[in-house]
Amino acid sequence: METKIDEIAERIYRLSTFVQEIAAPAGFTFNQFLIDADEPFLFHCGPRSLFPPVSKALGAITPIERLRWISFGHVEADECGAMNLWLAAAPQAQVVHGQIACMVSLNDLADRPPRALADGETIDIGGKRVRYIDTPHVPHAWESGLIYEETTRTLFCGDLFSQIGHGPAIVTDSVLDAAIAAENAFQATSLTPATGPTIRMLATLEPHRLATMHGSSYEGDCAALLSQLADFYEAALAAKSAHSPAP
Known part of the structure; x- marks a missing residue:
């Protein structure tokens, strides 16, 4: 397998x-x-x-040994399966995540102690500023959290807006329909009363682009797109509740 490199914002690959x-x-x-x-x-x-093709691709941009920070949305194989391989390849790197993720999983799983971040805490990484945001149970796990790069206004949104297929690196046309199709296929998102409000909270950031873990990233009116995704999940929750048997 080959890992493809695309710069989707200034010095974000x-x-x-x-x-x-x-x-x-x-x-x-x-x-x-x-x-x-x-x-x-x-x-x-x-x-x-x-790890072999991805680390090779990263090494074409910068030496792996320079890697300082490692994070991900939640504890799941496609998000952090290679975590300790990265830690071994980059001796100065440290995993950073929210306090819940560190408490319930990463203090034990990571080969070096992780750094726990408070909701809204930022790290100045030199030319870029990364803000950690707690998103419990959005899209799935209790420890879920995302990051927002403030200088480019890029929201790294993990499994939100996942799409099936092999699209371009970044698009300006809406990815909402493709994301809904993937959700209908996988039914991977936790539907709770907090799902919609959490996504609407992300919309208030007014990001310029959404960096998605599966499928094309999106550049455009991200606040509107996030609000539309929240509408979809709120409607799905209402429909599910309406068909649930009375207690």
């Missing part, structure tokens, strides 16, 4: 590997993102099986 066998016949992409700042920051580690 998408490292994308297409896997035909997943969601066949359309296939599925696994995307990691490198913020190439003075202290390089990797968001998403990828599964262990993809």
Whole structure:
């Protein structure tokens, strides 16, 4: 497998590997993102099986040994399966995540102690500023959280807006329909009363682009797109509640 490199914003690189066998016949992409700042920051580690091509791609941008920060949306193989391989390859790197993720998983799973971040805490990585945002149960797990790069206004939105297939690195046409089709296929998102409001909170950031883990990233009116995704999940929750048996 080959990992493709695309710069989706100034010094922000998408490292994308297409896997035909997943969601066949359309296939599925696994995307990691490198913020190439003075202290390089990797968001998403990828599964262990993809470490060879992804690390080779990152090494074409900057030496892996320079990597300083590693993070991901939640504890799941495609997000952090290769975490300890990255830590071994980059001796100065440290995993950063929210306090819940560190408490319930990463203090034990990571080969070096992680750094726990408070909701809204920022890290100045030299030329870029990364803000951590708690998003519990959005899209799935209790420990879920995302990052927002403030200088380019890029929201790294993890599994939100996942799309099946092999599209361009970044698009300006709406990815909402493709994201809804993927959600209907996988039914991967936790539907709770907090799902819509959490996504609407992300919309208030008014990001310029959405860096998605599966599928094309999006550049445009991200606040409107996030609000539309919140509408979809709120309608789905209402429909599910209406068909649930009375207690």
